[in-house]
Amino acid sequence: MEIRVFTLCDGAYNYNGKLTIVGTVDNIKVPKIPTLTSVGIAAKIALSPNEIGKKNITINFKSSNGELMVPEIAFEAETKDNLVIAGMIDNLNIKEVGDCVVELMIGKTLLSLPFKVVK
Amino acid sequence: MKKGLSFFSKSTQSGSYFTPFEDTDVSLSLRVSAIDSEGVEKVDVNDAINSYTFASDYQLWRQETDMLSVNNFDNKYFNAIVARGEESVPYIYEQLKKGPTHLIHALELIYPDKCDYNKEIITLKRARKRWLRILEKQKNI
Numbered sequence: 391m392e393i394r395v396f397t398l399c400d401g402a403y404n405y406n407g408k409l410t411i412v413g414t415v416d417n418i419k420v421p422k423i424p425t426l427t428s429v430g431i432a433a434k435i436a437l438s439p440n441e442i443g444k445k446n447i448t449i450n451f452k453s454s455n456g457e458l459m460v461p462e463i464a465f466e467a468e469t470k471d472n473l474v475i476a477g478m479i480d481n482l483n484i485k486e487v488g489d490c491v492v493e494l495m496i497g498k499t500l501l502s503l504p505f506k507v508v509k
Numbered sequence: 510m511k512k513g514l515s516f517f518s519k520s521t522q523s524g525s526y527f528t529p530f531e532d533t534d535v536s537l538s539l540r541v542s543a544i545d546s547e548g549v550e551k552v553d554v555n556d557a558i559n560s561y562t563f564a565s566d567y568q569l570w571r572q573e574t575d576m577l578s579v580n581n582f583d584n585k586y587f588n589a590i591v592a593r594g595e596e597s598v599p600y601i602y603e604q605l606k607k608g609p610t611h612l613i614h615a616l617e618l619i620y621p622d623k624c625d626y627n628k629e630i631i632t633l634k635r636a637r638k639r640w641l642r643i644l645e646k647q648k649n650i
Contacts, residue, residue: 404540407549426569447541461564463537465557470545480536481565483572 391441391499394472395434398492398505402430404476409434417506424485433475433494435501445469445497449477453507454488469496537561559593563600566590567612582614591618602644609633616640 400413411432420427431449446466451459459482467473473496487507494501541552566586574581581587590597590612598619601612613636617624623643626636 404542407542407544461561461568463539463557463561465539465541465552465554467541467543467552468550470543470550472544474542474544476540478538481569483569 391438391496391501392436393433393501394436395432396494396501396503397432398503399430399432402432402476402478404474407472407474409474409476415505417508418482418484418490419508420484420487421509423487423509424483426481426483428478428480429482431475431477431479431492433473433501435473435475435496437469437471437473441497441499442469442471446495447473447475447497448493448495449475450493450495451479451482452491452493453484453486454490455486457485459483459485459490536565559596560600562593563590563597567600567604581611587615591615594619598644598647602641605637605641605644609637613637613640616644 395409395411397411397414397416398418399411399415401411403410403412409432412430415429418427418429444466445468446464449463453459460479463477463479475494484507487509490505490507492503492505494503537558539554539558541554543550543552566589570581570584570586570590573586574584590601597615601615604610604612611633613633620643626639631639
């Protein structure tokens with residue numbers, strides 16, 4: 391499995407498998423704590439032939455203490471050579487500043503993307 | 510249900526906050542494609558969106574109102590659960606199976622004709638049992 395793109399952003403759009411990403415970010419700046427905010431997530435993952443097939447996919451946003459910032463996003467996909475994911479998450483529940491992580495789990499493979507929440 | 514990305518609705522500074530869902534009633538927009546040399550296949554993620562939206566609304570409703578002793582139904586997240594009507598019911602049913610929950614009041618609003626008890630005097634526990642029986646009779650669960 392090879393990560394071609396994996397980022398947080400202001401906007402992510404998947405138009406027939408083509409990703410449009412607006413404003414990649416690795417810090418989420420908030421005016422106050424606690425707060426709700428929105429964030430986009432974009433990923434393009436290349437799979438090797440032996441990884442192709444039905445996969446459970448989950449996306450989790452975890453705060454610095456390991457707490458989920460939003461409910462788990464979970465779905466099943468019949469994967470092919472490439473997997474393109476574009477999502478916009480509303481109501482990202484921010485209770486503290488610090489180092490956070492997005493975990494994208496494809497089958498048994500875990501891809502992690504760290505980000506910071508700053509005030 | 511209104512869906513769709515509207516992420517250009519407000520300009521942002523890097524990593525700042527914005528509100529791309531102002532004109533929608535879902536809190537997740539997700540599009541997934543599986544691609545190979547033969548073409549692009551759209552992955553069905555509707556269940557994931559509905560499940561996420563319910564869980565998010567339920568969590569935020571509880572977060573905002575659990576400390577209140579009364580009137581915890583005048584809340585936009587509770588209203589959103591009710592507004593989605595029967596789409597919310599399978600997820601409410603799952604919560605009811607876990608134990609008593611104030612979500613029975615959402616069911617009273619979604620199915621006003623099926624509420625056959627006096628809301629003022631019944632306990633949450635008994636109302637839960639009644640609703641579990643009603644919902645299990647329905648085929649859409």
